[in-house]
Amino acid sequence: MSEDIDGFRARARAWLAANVPDDLPPPDGPASRAFALAWQQRQAEGGWAGLAWPQRVGGQGLSVLEQIVWYEEYARAGAPSSLNSLFVALHHAGPTLIACGTPAQQAFHLPRILAGKSIWCQGFSEPGAGSDLAAIRTRGRIDGDVLVVDGQKIWSSFADTADWQELLVRTDPDARTAAALTWVICPMDLPGITVRPIRTMAGVNKFCEVFYDNVRVPLDNVVGGVGNGWATAMSTLAFERGTASLGILIALTLQVDAMMADCSATRPVMTARLARLSAEGAAIRAMAYRVALDAEQAVPDAGASLVRLAFAEFGKKVQAAAVDLYGVASPQVLGPHGRGHDYLDAFSETIAGGTAEIQRNIIGERVLGLPKGPR
Template sequence: MDLAYTPEEEEFRARLREWLAKALPALPPKPSPRDWPGRRAYDLGWQRMLHDAGYAHVHWDASPTTRLIFLEETEAAGAPYVGAGFVGLLHAGPTIAAEGTPEQCDRWLPPILRGEEVWCQGFSEPDAGSDLASLRTRARRDGDDYVVTGSKIWTSHAEVADWCELLVRTDPAAPQHRGITWLAMPMSAPGVEVRPLRTLAGSTEFAEVFLDEVRVPVANRVGEENDGWRVTMVTLSFERGTAFVGEVVACRRVLGELARTARENGRWDDPVLRRGLGRLNAEFRALWRLTQWNVSEAEAS
């Protein structure tokens, strides 16, 4: 495992750090987690700033180590994460870039990078979560359209999304992992109903999505009909690959905030609290080394 950064990577870090120091003071106040329209505007505004500065593409075509540096520096500076844009930037966008036609890439990728459109993920269903291949949402071919009927659940950002990366069953007679197709569905299409799911914290980040005879153009199919499981594995390779690094980097900030709060509240001398923080810090250091190993392996491959 090579943990050393190259001169080019250190130059990228310095340039990014300098830009963040200038850009972050220009951000408006962050809206409440309960204000999803406000969160959408805030998150997409940040994405536009990244685009204009040349950093919007980091999650797509930069090396794994460069992405790690980007996440380290933005988290350390207190910059927003991708937020409402995460499905487009980390899931749908890379999938379309890898599997889509040139026309599909031209249509969908620039608006994602410019922070103009939000995507949500229509994968999980009430009876198809961890066993994703058991999904039942049906799509029948009708001329130049698929007619989609079914429901999805735990759909992130559906309330504010423009598009949905949607898995449907196009051949119910085929074995589970076959007969699935990957579609890009406009959330404004007739027959789409979004019912937000309110969390204990009051957020409506997740939603149920009900689809009643929704017409989706065949031109919006990414990959071949009934080859959606393979395309889905491409999507999940991006989601499960190094996308977790952002959460790991955020752990460092949270641990620092916990320690700082303990000192400010006069709890730093509490042996139970310090023992707990010490254990968490040890676990984080192990997780950080594992993260570096994963990034190093991804770099080598």
């Protein structure tokens, strides 16, 4: 690290020490939305929002290395988890609009995202088409200057409190996959949209199913062009699988450090287990940093699936080790809301953003060059 980076780290650490909220984030609903927006607004006012976003779209224009240092200090300060209702806006929609959006779309949405004025959700998965986006059925029919959308989405995190949705629809039922889909910005207050929250086994209303009945979305909201939604969606998923999880990954490695400090010397098997987790976490962090730095000037490539797969499985191992170290009824496992959220929610990580099986297929085919599996 250069002296400039060390100075940046010191400034980040000092600002976080003075500004991290004392209150716990509410688990879900409008209160959770208000908390996330207020915290994002505080970061924006302090000059800590959009660190690696280009200056031309309102970001700070800093390097990915400085973004990594911010994530490190953010986790060490015990700041609110980045896996909140702003996650999609900051790590999916924003980067996708930077890469694929029109100047008008960027000018309207990106400053609002950074300033903590809007929440986004994702409308990709459907019943029967979870990780298989080529099989989605939600239709977008062009009618003049609008897309008329009919269908259903599921597992749309925070859709019950979102202002906008990154929505993937089928605009050409006869075309092959690459030309059949369109990525569109969908206002969540349009007539014909119904949102139903889904209560997870972790005890929160985090996911939702969304129904569309003759929903009229302006064609100006299409990102990347009609019929080019597959490529745009791949950009979205590349960001999600690559750099988006860095902050959470760093927090997990710090959790392992704390567990090692708490583990009694009289538990050699647990000590060895935590030592292996520490080594695994360090390796995944190194890989994640390399992927992030390699992709600094472009959309992350298929190698991001390596990070996504390793991070998801590592998270499950860490939370399982916490249960075995502290006990299922301990405050460390039950958490501030008494639900054992972190352990139960970890199971979703090998499903979200493309299942572990999908990630292995991508790694095998696009990274290792192995023959494609049966379709």
